[in-house]
Amino acid sequence: MVPAPADPHPDPKGGGSEDAEPRLDGIPEQAAEAVPQGASPEEADDGTRTPLAELPRQDFWDALYQRRSIRRFRSDPVPRELVEQVLHAGIWAPSSCNYQMWDLVAVDDPQVNERLGALSTQMANAPVNVVVAYGRNFSEENFANVQSASALIQNMSLAAQVLGLGSFWITQTGDPDAVRREVGLPEDRWVVAVLALGYPKAVPPRGPKRRPLAQVAHWNHYAGRAIPSSADPEAWEPDLLAIYQRARVLNGLRHNKPRAWETRALVSALDRLLPLGPAQGEDPRWLDVLPCTGILTERLARERRGHRFDVVERTPEVAAWCAKRAKPAGTPFVWTPDQPGEPPEEGAYAVVSCLFRLEGLRAADRAAWVQQMARWLQPGGQLLIGFVSARSFHEWTERLRARRGGPGGVEYVLSPDPNIGPFQALDPREVEGLAEGAGLEPAGAHGCQVAPQAEEVAFRTRNFPARLASLVRGAAGALRSFEALPGAASRRGRFQFRLYRKP
Numbered sequence: 001m002v003p004a005p006a007d008p009h010p011d012p013k014g015g016g017s018e019d020a021e022p023r024l025d026g027i028p029e030q031a032a033e034a035v036p037q038g039a040s041p042e043e044a045d046d047g048t049r050t051p052l053a054e055l056p057r058q059d060f061w062d063a064l065y066q067r068r069s070i071r072r073f074r075s076d077p078v079p080r081e082l083v084e085q086v087l088h089a090g091i092w093a094p095s096s097c098n099y100q101m102w103d104l105v106a107v108d109d110p111q112v113n114e115r116l117g118a119l120s121t122q123m124a125n126a127p128v129n130v131v132v133a134y135g136r137n138f139s140e141e142n143f144a145n146v147q148s149a150s151a152l153i154q155n156m157s158l159a160a161q162v163l164g165l166g167s168f169w170i171t172q173t174g175d176p177d178a179v180r181r182e183v184g185l186p187e188d189r190w191v192v193a194v195l196a197l198g199y200p201k202a203v204p205p206r207g208p209k210r211r212p213l214a215q216v217a218h219w220n221h222y223a224g225r226a227i228p229s230s231a232d233p234e235a236w237e238p239d240l241l242a243i244y245q246r247a248r249v250l251n252g253l254r255h256n257k258p259r260a261w262e263t264r265a266l267v268s269a270l271d272r273l274l275p276l277g278p279a280q281g282e283d284p285r286w287l288d289v290l291p292c293t294g295i296l297t298e299r300l301a302r303e304r305r306g307h308r309f310d311v312v313e314r315t316p317e318v319a320a321w322c323a324k325r326a327k328p329a330g331t332p333f334v335w336t337p338d339q340p341g342e343p344p345e346e347g348a349y350a351v352v353s354c355l356f357r358l359e360g361l362r363a364a365d366r367a368a369w370v371q372q373m374a375r376w377l378q379p380g381g382q383l384l385i386g387f388v389s390a391r392s393f394h395e396w397t398e399r400l401r402a403r404r405g406g407p408g409g410v411e412y413v414l415s416p417d418p419n420i421g422p423f424q425a426l427d428p429r430e431v432e433g434l435a436e437g438a439g440l441e442p443a444g445a446h447g448c449q450v451a452p453q454a455e456e457v458a459f460r461t462r463n464f465p466a467r468l469a470s471l472v473r474g475a476a477g478a479l480r481s482f483e484a485l486p487g488a489a490s491r492r493g494r495f496q497f498r499l500y501r502k503p
Ligand SMILES: Cc1cc2nc3c(=O)[nH]c(=O)nc-3n(C[C@H](O)[C@H](O)[C@H](O)COP(=O)(O)O)c2cc1C
Pocket: 067, 068, 069, 070, 071, 122, 168, 169, 170, 171, 172, 173, 207, 208
């Protein structure tokens, strides 16, 4: 999309209801003229005098495209005048009605930063954390207060880039009220975010990829297909799910690492259902279906080394990504019910696995995938399905989450980590019906984790206010005492595994 040419006939009154307010005196029309450098301190400060007498220059487009989020900093202190220059660039951002109800606290005291770091580890990285707050009840319409604060933060991060500093925009600040109290802001200030500042330890050579302009920008009328924000699989067209997952995986999934409690569940299922034994035949082949992040493929390949691992995904890019995570690397294949791409060979696999992926599919697609999994198996081959059971505490935690009134969109729904799209826990009977419909015979079952594990609770409550966190931890601990009851894990365990054999 090419930028529209500048309007040659701007509204002489400035246009827009916000501009109905008189302008503050002393703010000239052109920002370039508005920044007399090195003005003497005696002159009245109308906001135009910059803290640095001489401003370093960088090409605008270089600054824009080369700015990166920097999350690792050198410990060198940042001179205050540089920080003040960054703050000054911030206050020249637009704000709703030009109210400028932002308040900034730049924290360079290591002790205060340590306390901020205790509220959220994200604030434990940089020598300076700039806490950005906005008047809680100003410009509430359409979140104009957050929009104004965001414009200020973006100005500051670009200024930091030009000044040779790195910056990192933090919204995961833990309890924002605790941050507010820590830096002494009054109650009616809303902590919108924190901008970490410092000298970068390393600058990534390239930024994370952006979604193509043609996918997100349109002329005059929206002509795209929006990625759903619902966590309900039925709301997702399969190709949109493929686009979403490809973007997330290739753009560098954050948190793309195994979670201990999930890995433990998988390893216990392997030991129970597919124990190490004499490998059946030469180089038996194992196909992992819809691995997406490849986290569990990597683990499977490590746990069951005698096999040759392949993967099948919806797009060649994600398939290639996952295949590389198996060691030695597997072969990537592509298949979907409506667009068979380069599918794996039918009747060729000793084991086919599908771990926590049926939950993200529409009901009709689940059946199609399981039937195809059965076709990929060789006679006597085994299908391992792992899923989150709807007859477990998972449903309760989801309901509690919804009642808390927090965010409800697809990225927040509880599922194996990291979340890669819609997710709905399954009734074990549905899974059993799918396998039966594909002509498979039951060969084993395993369930585990009747209650959330201690490390999972610690992880999921890490940004809760202290009292709520300890309440949740206590409740989860009490629930764990049911773990030992005979049959509890097989009936009520959150993670369920089913093994089927192809006759
Ligand atoms: C509103 C907003 C909130 C963000 N919050 C966080 C955060 O809490 N933690 C984090 O690591 N990065 C955070 N980021 C940084 C983004 O992850 C980052 O901008 C994105 O991955 C693109 O990378 P780039 O900034 O290098 O271009 C945030 C960015 C924005 C705009």
